[in-house]
Amino acid sequence: xxxxxxxxxxxxxxxxxxxxxxxxxxxVSVILALIVSAVVIFSITKLNPFAVYGSMYRGAFGTxxxxxxxxxxxxxxxxxxxxxxxxxxxxxxxxGAEGQILIGGLVTAACMMYFKSMPTVLLLIVMFVTSxxxxxxxxxxxxxxxxxxxxxxxxxxxxxxxxxxxxxxxxVDFWDKKQSHSVGIINLDTGKGWFPRLFGEQYILNVIIxxxxxxxxxxxxxxxxxxxxxxxxxxxxNTARYAGINVKKVIIRTMLISGAICGxxxxxxxxxxxxxxxxxxxxxxxxxxxxxxxxxxxxxLTMTLISFLLVFLDKGAAQIASDFNLNEYAxxxxxxxxLFFILGSEFFINYRLILRGKHKEVAAK
Amino acid sequence: xxxxxKVFGSxxxxxxxxxxxxxxxxxxxxxxxxxxxxxxxNMLSGIYYPDEGDIYVDGKKVAIRSPKDAxxxxxxxxxxxxxxxxxxxxxxxxxxxxDEKLNLKEVSARINEICEKYGFDVDPDQKVYDMSVSQKQxxxxxxxxxxxxxxxxxxxxxxxxxxxxxxxxxxxxxxMRADGKSIIIITHKLHEVLSISDxxxxxxxxxxxxxxxxxxxxxxxxxxxxxxKKVILNIDRxxxxxxxxxxxxxxxxxxxxxxxxxxxxxxFDVFGGEILGIAGISGCGQKELLEAVAGLxxxxxxxxxxxxxxxxxxxxxxxxxxxxxxxxxxxxxxxVPEDRLGMGLVGSxxxxxxxxxxxxxxxxxxFLERKSPKKLAEKIKKELGVVTPGINTPVRKLSGGNVxxxxxxxxxxxxxxxxxxxxxxxGLDINTSYTIYHLLNEQKxxxxxxxxxxxxxxxxxxxxxxxxxxxxxxxxxxxxxRNTTKEEVGLLMTKLQDGGEGK
Numbered sequence: 127x128x129x130x131x132x133x134x135x136x137x138x139x140x141x142x143x144x145x146x147x148x149x150x151x152x153x154v155s156v157i158l159a160l161i162v163s164a165v166v167i168f169s170i171t172k173l174n175p176f177a178v179y180g181s182m183y184r185g186a187f188g189t190x191x192x193x194x195x196x197x198x199x200x201x202x203x204x205x206x207x208x209x210x211x212x213x214x215x216x217x218x219x220x221x222g223a224e225g226q227i228l229i230g231g232l233v234t235a236a237c238m239m240y241f242k243s244m245p246t247v248l249l250l251i252v253m254f255v256t257s258x259x260x261x262x263x264x265x266x267x268x269x270x271x272x273x274x275x276x277x278x279x280x281x282x283x284x285x286x287x288x289x290x291x292x293x294x295x296x297x298v299d300f301w302d303k304k305q306s307h308s309v310g311i312i313n314l315d316t317g318k319g320w321f322p323r324l325f326g327e328q329y330i331l332n333v334i335i336x337x338x339x340x341x342x343x344x345x346x347x348x349x350x351x352x353x354x355x356x357x358x359x360x361x362x363x364n365t366a367r368y369a370g371i372n373v374k375k376v377i378i379r380t381m382l383i384s385g386a387i388c389g390x391x392x393x394x395x396x397x398x399x400x401x402x403x404x405x406x407x408x409x410x411x412x413x414x415x416x417x418x419x420x421x422x423x424x425x426x427l428t429m430t431l432i433s434f435l436l437v438f439l440d441k442g443a444a445q446i447a448s449d450f451n452l453n454e455y456a457x458x459x460x461x462x463x464x465l466f467f468i469l470g471s472e473f474f475i476n477y478r479l480i481l482r483g484k485h486k487e488v489a490a491k
Numbered sequence: 492x493x494x495x496x497k498v499f500g501s502x503x504x505x506x507x508x509x510x511x512x513x514x515x516x517x518x519x520x521x522x523x524x525x526x527x528x529x530x531x532x533n534m535l536s537g538i539y540y541p542d543e544g545d546i547y548v549d550g551k552k553v554a555i556r557s558p559k560d561a562x563x564x565x566x567x568x569x570x571x572x573x574x575x576x577x578x579x580x581x582x583x584x585x586x587x588x589x590d591e592k593l594n595l596k597e598v599s600a601r602i603n604e605i606c607e608k609y610g611f612d613v614d615p616d617q618k619v620y621d622m623s624v625s626q627k628q629x630x631x632x633x634x635x636x637x638x639x640x641x642x643x644x645x646x647x648x649x650x651x652x653x654x655x656x657x658x659x660x661x662x663x664x665x666x667m668r669a670d671g672k673s674i675i676i677i678t679h680k681l682h683e684v685l686s687i688s689d690x691x692x693x694x695x696x697x698x699x700x701x702x703x704x705x706x707x708x709x710x711x712x713x714x715x716x717x718x719x720k721k722v723i724l725n726i727d728r729x730x731x732x733x734x735x736x737x738x739x740x741x742x743x744x745x746x747x748x749x750x751x752x753x754x755x756x757x758x759f760d761v762f763g764g765e766i767l768g769i770a771g772i773s774g775c776g777q778k779e780l781l782e783a784v785a786g787l788x789x790x791x792x793x794x795x796x797x798x799x800x801x802x803x804x805x806x807x808x809x810x811x812x813x814x815x816x817x818x819x820x821x822x823x824x825x826x827v828p829e830d831r832l833g834m835g836l837v838g839s840x841x842x843x844x845x846x847x848x849x850x851x852x853x854x855x856x857x858f859l860e861r862k863s864p865k866k867l868a869e870k871i872k873k874e875l876g877v878v879t880p881g882i883n884t885p886v887r888k889l890s891g892g893n894v895x896x897x898x899x900x901x902x903x904x905x906x907x908x909x910x911x912x913x914x915x916x917x918g919l920d921i922n923t924s925y926t927i928y929h930l931l932n933e934q935k936x937x938x939x940x941x942x943x944x945x946x947x948x949x950x951x952x953x954x955x956x957x958x959x960x961x962x963x964x965x966x967x968x969x970x971x972x973r974n975t976t977k978e979e980v981g982l983l984m985t986k987l988q989d990g991g992e993g994k
Binding site for chain 2: 349350351352353354357358361362364365367368369370371372
């Protein structure tokens with residue numbers, strides 16, 4: 127080994143980049159991802175990549191029903207992301223959205239079963255409020271421990287997921303009369319506690335709730351004093367203390383909000399979509415939403431776009447699998463490649479590489 | 492090392508430094524804070540790569556790109572902060588990172604061998620979390636020797652040791668010297684330099700000043716070399732006009748999280764209309780002192796900081812109050828902390844949003860009031876000449892001097908009664924520094940009590956009215972800046988007066 131060489135590649139942080147350049151890099155990364163996916167598709171399956179991409183599109187937006195399903199799923203994902211945004215902006219690693227969704231869904235299901243006699247509107251309000259409280263409680267516990275004893279919130283929120291999962295298992299068996307380990311569709315005959323159809327469409331109420339939450343979160347983070355405190359605490363607790371911010375209070379308050387919104391996501395899922403509850407009601411979306419929130423840098427508008435993108439990829443992957451008789455793993459590879467490129471582009475936006483030999487001029491600057 | 496230069500951004504940490512070290516000697520590296528000692532040694536041990544200059548080992552030119560390269564050349568560094576794994580035993584820590592088959596018994600045997608040779612006391616099977624600070628340090632040295640180092644660099648090894656432990660360490664170092672090892676020791680403490688080393692090399696502000704044989708040196712001559720000849724600075728120093736007592740600090744003691752006294756029984760008064768300079772080697776409690784006044788430090792029982800408000804109301808006790816409570820009492824306390832982006836400002840926010848950091852909670856609205864901070868930001872940008880693409884550009888992207896202008900500008904804008912600054916001009920160019928001096932003088936003329944923690948003695952002597960010198964967490968003396976010398980302050984910084992209290 128020759129000892130007299132400096133390192134081949136070094137990484138340095140970039141200064142600000144012009145916004146259009148950053149977007150150019152992102153667009154190029156998507157195009158590159160599509161090209162790489164095409165090569166992979168062709169080399170593995172010998173299918174025409176364009177036919178495959180067409181099939182993906184049909185899977186998400188092929189019929190009115192499919193389009194509505196895409197919207198429906200994107201709304202749930204967006205709702206969870208909106209819930210996670212304030213926590214992650216505060217650098218509080220809330221990976222407990224799964225549990226917060228589940229517990230919100232669980233109390234919603236309980237209300238549907240026990241309060242059948244209530245008028246629909248009142249029942250919806252009761253379900254909304256109780257799911258809020260349940261989710262908030264799931265967020266509050268780790269926050270209190272973090273604020274008071276500085277416990278690790280990542281582990282704590284993760285463990286809270288398991289508590290929620292086993293509680294759900296217990297109640298599913300408790301409510302299940304037929305020993306089938308499933309509660310089936312709740313109130314199948316009466317539709318009590320289900321979201322009503324508005325303007326003749328089934329999922330309008332879902333959209334309204336989630337859009338209101340997303341818009342509210344946008345303004346909460348951007349122009350409210352609370353949002354400012356969250357940003358300061360997230361940047362540096364030292365700065366927050368210096369500024370006279372009560373860090374503990376901010377942590378607890380923010381996690382109450384974060385948990386409550388994730389609880390609402392469970393409510394929307396159970397009352398507005400599936401009308402049932404099981405341990406897979408959250409279905410990993412509590413984790414997917416973390417990607418959405420981070421990629422969007424907690425901006426509601428961008429979160430909406432990314433939620434749609436992820437749901438689109440998911441629906442598309444399922445469609446490819448059925449159209450071309452592939453197993454889903456093959457199509458999920460395409461999803462993976464696209465995500466990898468999008469995430470990778472952020473690296474090139476924030477850093478630049480310095481090749482050997484170029485460093486003298488850098489030092490001279 | 493020949494003509495070694497390292498540049499960080501716009502700061503030159505080392506400028507064409509040349510240093511020789513022979514085998515079988517102990518070389519002390521002496522210099523004030525920020526004179527580039529640690530940077531220089533980090534280049535030798537492979538943590539930084541020099542921007543210019545060459546390093547020769549045994550007469551051969553080498554490129555040290557990583558700590559591993561350094562080890563291969565027989566250079567080992569013992570850092571101020573230990574790099575050990577708590578849950579591992581001594582032997583496991585030593586074996587860590589060595590590319591050979593792991594045989595802990597052999598490792599232990601060799602450790603015992605090394606210990607015997609130089610007079611260490613290490614139990615190879617003891618877990619690191621059971622060790623005292625001095626044991627951990629010993630282990631670090633053994634770790635380096637185990638890897639066959641012939642050149643050992645110790646970064647302020649005595650800072651964490653008691654006098655007895657220091658003596659023990661020095662005995663070991665002398666044994667190693669007898670064995671032909673080269674040892675470089677970084678320290679601030681003059682008497683240690685004189686007692687242990689053969690030669691002393693001195694750095695000042697990144698430049699190499701010179702090397703002297705210890706036998707020919709005295710504490711005074713070393714201080715002179717370290718602080719340099721008095722530089723005449725053209726800083727205005729208006730006479731303080733009828734100073735009024737603003738703060739009374741009584742029996743202030745602070746313990747850090749390890750239970751060690753950072754500040755011990757500090758007593759002094761601060762007057763409005765004067766600049767009180769605070770001098771001391773870094774880590775002597777300056778930071779804690781300022782943070783205690785700002786309501787950010789837990790203090791020991793019996794400590795008291797009384798605030799006399801300018802309108803003559805009765806004195807208010809600041810100890811035990813949070814920054815918010817102090818703010819709500821209407822006490823205008825401004826603080827320019829040492830860590831500008833990690834404490835004084837929010838790096839990811841623009842100037843405008845940073846302006847409201849301490850005032851955003853005023854008013855009853857749920858929403859932020861952004862108009863006046865925006866106006867203030869524009870005003871500061873114009874008056875202090877802050878170079879920024881816009882008031883919404885994240886302040887993290889600004890240069891150090893501009894960041895400081897933003898911070899000082901905000902703190903002054905709140906019309907303070909007490910203004911505390913920590914290393915206000917560190918890393919700034921001459922022009923920006925003068926802007927800051929000028930701003931502080933203006934505050935002084937307005938009757939503000941200015942506390943100025945600084946590291947450049949020339950500036951302190953030319954700018955402050957009185958200088959309070961801290962040494963090892965104790966108040967070592969308050970001198971009149973107009974009638975003192977650099978050497979006097981330098982000695983107060985490095986050598987505790989008899990009795991320690993230094994009234």
